[in-house]
Amino acid sequence: MTERILSTGNDAVARAAIYAGCKNYFGYPITPQSEIAHYMARELPKIGGCFLQSEGEYAAAYMLLGAALSGERALTSTSSPGVALMQEPLSMMITAEIPAVVVDTQRLGPGTGTGGQQGQTDYSFVTRGVYGGIHYPVLAPYSVSEIFEFVQLAFHIADKYRVLTMVLTDFILGRMTEYLELKTFAFGPLPEKDWALKGKAHKGGRTDFLLTVTGMMLDIPGFFAHQQEKSNRIIDSETRYETYKAEDADLLIVAYGYTARVSKRAVNMAREQGIKAGLFRPITLWPFPKEALKREALKAGKVLVVEDSPGGLAEDVKSAVEGVSPVHFLGIQARHTASPEGLIFPERILQEVRELL
């Protein structure tokens, strides 16, 4: 029987990594995700793993790269400004096809942001890929048990396609406590990591050189053709989403992460009043489930994006349903208070739904 425990979202990240066979963690403290590092610092030495606190996020992501060169699974976690500092190493990993997992427990706002409050303002930043024109998969869980599953899935996707994979959570998901079933998910077979650097004596005399210099390993069009072919395979096989009461909906709410939880509640409240609202929740933010959303939007006829930001998801939704359905937006201006504790409550979403129908 699988063990059922209470866990925070941040602890679920760390537990999931260990359940996925990842024994290597690198990171630099930043609120609201430092508990992931606390967990790893406590637990990894017990299982012969490697925990290393770096001299900054830039170094943490390069350490992630260094550990992943060995072929072992490795994890780093950070929050918004930290992801900015990691951009170069993340792009290097994508270029040299070194797989690993990054968790962004996003905080609100640009600049330093608000360290300990909720927000969803990283959407555009993390879903448009790295500099150099290459995308990477981004998974968006909305519960602690999904965090536990998706971090494991992220390791699988990373190894399957040799691609950096991100899991995007936020302050609320990271700090909330829910039930969780501890188990290792089986996602299918994976290719052998025959490219890993182990020393030629351990690979039958063969040597590998992994370079981040675009065009040195392949010609330039060849490099991009290879990356594009890989992106297409990811789009075809890994695009994920979930719908809730969308079959007969007259209005489709689109939301991810914590606002998807709030929106689900709003859908239930609307249904109690006889209002046919439904929810479309993208699970992969890249690749974005464009076709499915277009299909659902066509059925509903009206779309409302709920997002605790000035609008990032809204852009993807607009481009997906362009010409099919009008897109309405309920964003950060709909918070219940101006202070950093502000939230978009289900009642506010319901009010918007009533006005639109």
Next chain:
Amino acid sequence: MSQKTAITKKPICKRPTFRMLPLGFCSGCHYGIIYRLLDEVIQEMGVKGDAICIGGGGCSMIGAMAMDIDTFGGPHGPGAAIASALKRVSPNAFIFAVQGDGEQGAIGLGSFVATAARGENITVITMNNACYGMTGGQLAPTTLLGMVTPTTPEGRDHGMSGYPMHGPELVAPLKGVAYAARGTVHTPANRQKSKKMLKNAFQKQQQRLGFGVVEFLSACPTNWKLSPTDCIQFIEEKMLPEFPLGEFKNIERKE
């Protein structure tokens, strides 16, 4: 009476084996010599099968690409951080990071010092040619006072761009550092001394005594705008007074 020595077929040293030749360095550049020494030492110590090279971004990477061992390269500056993590997850691998002086003293300074302070069991090889070779010879942390570069057109002035940086001396006092030295390869005698330094540094890694760094002075004829022979004179007369050769740290056991 001269006594003829019998010709022996026993090699006195193995030829370096590179994945690609020529290495592609400019004529008169010393990086090729340094990579040859690296390969010789790795072969002589019998660690080639376990060796992994972390190259940087810049001219130093060209040689890393050619080494007949597992190699990663490209990023400019973070070699010490990458090597730290790889060594921690592969403690039996023999790991060294090769970097330029800009990577050691400017963009990668944070990771270089932090790695030294943590006492990581890795070896850092720095190639000091007093400029940024690949990008056009601009001011580096190691550029000599008065030296003209595209970003110090009137010569390096300490009031404007500070003083030359000394990487090995900087980290030598840190407790995590087992070995710190500076050598040069511009004369055959110095080449042999530098080879010994490399060996010493690598032995510290084998004995798990901590961090090791060897900096090599190197000519950059293209950017110094000097002939290869004038470069040797430049090293002798200008570089050596600023960058003393020798061992700044060499511990036999952990403190």
